[in-house]
Amino acid sequence: MTIENSPVNSFEEDLKRILDEEHKQQLNHRTKLLVSWIGLMAVLALLFSGLEVDLGFTQIKFISLNIDFIKDYAPFIAQGALQTILISLTSIVLAMVLAMLSALARISNSAPLVAVSTFYISLIRGTPLYLQVIFFFLALPQMGIFMSGFYAGVTALGLNYGAYMSEIFRAGILSVSKGQHEAATALGMNSRQKMAYIVMPQALRLAIPPMGNEYIAMLKDSSLVSVTGFVHEILWRAQKVGRQKFKNLEALIIAAIFYWILTLLFTALQNRLENRLGRGEGEIKQLSH
Amino acid sequence: MKKFYPLFAVLLVLSFGLAACGGGGEGEGDGTLLGEVKARGYLIVSTDPNYEPISYLDPDAERAAGTICPEDLLTYGEMVGFDVDVAKAVADELGLEVCFATPDWDLVTAGSWGDRWDISIGSMTPTLTRAEVVTFSTPYVYTPAHFAATADSGFTSLADLEGQTICLAAATTYLDWMNGTLTITEDAIFADPPGDFTIVELPTDQECAQAIAAGREEFSVYLTSETVIDSNIAGGLDVVKVGGAVFSENLSPATDKSSSFDIDTFVAEISSIVDGLHADGTLSALSIKYFEIDMTQDPTK
Numbered sequence A: 001m002t003i004e005n006s007p008v009n010s011f012e013e014d015l016k017r018i019l020d021e022e023h024k025q026q027l028n029h030r031t032k033l034l035v036s037w038i039g040l041m042a043v044l045a046l047l048f049s050g051l052e053v054d055l056g057f058t059q060i061k062f063i064s065l066n067i068d069f070i071k072d073y074a075p076f077i078a079q080g081a082l083q084t085i086l087i088s089l090t091s092i093v094l095a096m097v098l099a100m101l102s103a104l105a106r107i108s109n110s111a112p113l114v115a116v117s118t119f120y121i122s123l124i125r126g127t128p129l130y131l132q133v134i135f136f137f138l139a140l141p142q143m144g145i146f147m148s149g150f151y152a153g154v155t156a157l158g159l160n161y162g163a164y165m166s167e168i169f170r171a172g173i174l175s176v177s178k179g180q181h182e183a184a185t186a187l188g189m190n191s192r193q194k195m196a197y198i199v200m201p202q203a204l205r206l207a208i209p210p211m212g213n214e215y216i217a218m219l220k221d222s223s224l225v226s227v228t229g230f231v232h233e234i235l236w237r238a239q240k241v242g243r244q245k246f247k248n249l250e251a252l253i254i255a256a257i258f259y260w261i262l263t264l265l266f267t268a269l270q271n272r273l274e275n276r277l278g279r280g281e282g283e284i285k286q287l288s289h
Numbered sequence B: 001m002k003k004f005y006p007l008f009a010v011l012l013v014l015s016f017g018l019a020a021c022g023g024g025g026e027g028e029g030d031g032t033l034l035g036e037v038k039a040r041g042y043l044i045v046s047t048d049p050n051y052e053p054i055s056y057l058d059p060d061a062e063r064a065a066g067t068i069c070p071e072d073l074l075t076y077g078e079m080v081g082f083d084v085d086v087a088k089a090v091a092d093e094l095g096l097e098v099c100f101a102t103p104d105w106d107l108v109t110a111g112s113w114g115d116r117w118d119i120s121i122g123s124m125t126p127t128l129t130r131a132e133v134v135t136f137s138t139p140y141v142y143t144p145a146h147f148a149a150t151a152d153s154g155f156t157s158l159a160d161l162e163g164q165t166i167c168l169a170a171a172t173t174y175l176d177w178m179n180g181t182l183t184i185t186e187d188a189i190f191a192d193p194p195g196d197f198t199i200v201e202l203p204t205d206q207e208c209a210q211a212i213a214a215g216r217e218e219f220s221v222y223l224t225s226e227t228v229i230d231s232n233i234a235g236g237l238d239v240v241k242v243g244g245a246v247f248s249e250n251l252s253p254a255t256d257k258s259s260s261f262d263i264d265t266f267v268a269e270i271s272s273i274v275d276g277l278h279a280d281g282t283l284s285a286l287s288i289k290y291f292e293i294d295m296t297q298d299p300t301k
Helices: A011-047 A067-078 A081-106 A111-125 A129-143 A149-175 A178-186 A191-228 A234-244 A248-288 B002-020 B033-040 B082-094 B105-109 B173-178 B205-213 B226-234 B264-279 B282-291
Strands: A052-054 A059-061 B042-046 B097-101 B119-124 B134-136 B141-150 B165-169 B198-202 B221-225 B239-256
Touching: A067 A234, A067 A248, A081 A111, A081 A149, A081 A191, A081 A234, A081 A248, A111 A149, A129 A149, A129 A191, A149 A191, A178 A191, A191 A234, A191 A248, A234 A248, A234 B205, A248 B205, B033 B042, B033 B264, B042 B082, B082 B097, B082 B119, B082 B264, B082 B282, B105 B119, B119 B134, B141 B173, B141 B226, B165 B173, B165 B205, B173 B198, B173 B221, B173 B239, B198 B205, B205 B221, B205 B226, B221 B226, B221 B239, B226 B239, B239 B264, B264 B282
Parallel strands: B042 B097, B042 B119, B165 B198, B165 B221
Antiparallel strands: A052 A059, B119 B239, B134 B239, B141 B221, B141 B239
């Protein structure tokens, strides 16, 4: 389409041209992004290539890894991935329940409930996760509460992340505007209905995407549970074969790769979830155009 | 909304309660640890799979066929090595299957195991300090504690180590010996630590060796068991042994004093089993199999 053969463009043609241009730019951006990623990946691979480059005036030596060890032990370490995912999933569910409860308690009018919530958050955020894992594993049996290494880890991780995530829920609930509350009251809803049908659905839309972020952080923090020796997840396996075979660096790099792959997978899932939750917003915007 | 808070409180308590399920430490025997393990059918042994050939993981192994070990414990075969075979021999004598727990070393020496495992057969030296929290049975092997240094350090005798930085593992007898706080029988201590040293503490002995292998230069000397040095050298690390043995580690099975069961009969039974394994040559054979020498004779006798 050129100016000569259509001196006056119709509105539709203009719009189409602008949209095409935008689309092309987007594609262009994506290609550049992909190429840059591949470039960065190549640099990382070069770093671990073990190559020795003579530049004439100076020599550059890159980190060399024992490839045979990596080939032999990668499957053994990978077997820990299931444990890692399982412990993180169980913990995040517990953390969400605790976070929701403590957020509700925090915004309530009851002083004891606010106290329980703030005390819990303060205590848990004020002590190291490592210590909490050891506590649930070694201290509770004295009270007759006997949790397996897995559940001791889940409890510690769940309580810990629950305390941090509580603020996310609270922010979500508080973000629902006063008008929504008033409208619900005007419709004759009681406070339970208001919470269930009006406040929570809107609060969760805001709270869920950061949950994904917390889950991804937890995937890696779950490695702390290896200290008990009863949960044979990725890092536990890497440390044990690394020490016994005298190849800590290789073993930890294998573990790092698996953690990264898991993170990439769950980041992709998180993006889909975010898009899904954001769908309603998008439709509203389109309508208003 | 207000009237639902009690409900939330109940849910909170429930979620704690649910998390507490799993695992079972309930006794089913006669209140003694010996009765408990016999009723249970398997012996839970803690040993640290960080050391080849003493105790390590076989990555290709399947779980033992027909095992009754719980899911979160390792079976014989998944774990291999000298300590593992000793544990197997002990469990065989008790007529039990052997299962392995692998908690971090400092959790084992600290006692308060919370009934999570019955016994440590994991190269532990009996010291008076440890004896406050665990009870030891008869030693099953005597390994010499020894210094190792990088080959190009030029160190050959204990005197050369004066003023050096020495790497060792946390919560070990090596650390106690360096600090002069090792409480074992005096005739098992063969030398005094070199003067004016600095200590670097890492999680296990293997980290010391690996730091040297990786080219770290904070230290060129580490103190560990002679068997670990031998396996480091076999693994290609360019180190030499320095001086002679500095003390003897009389490695013994240990049982937690804070156990909720009565441990006396158990500890006595383990001692008599180890005596039997010494007498019938089982331990000597295992020592020769893994270390090529018989280290089952007490060097102080």
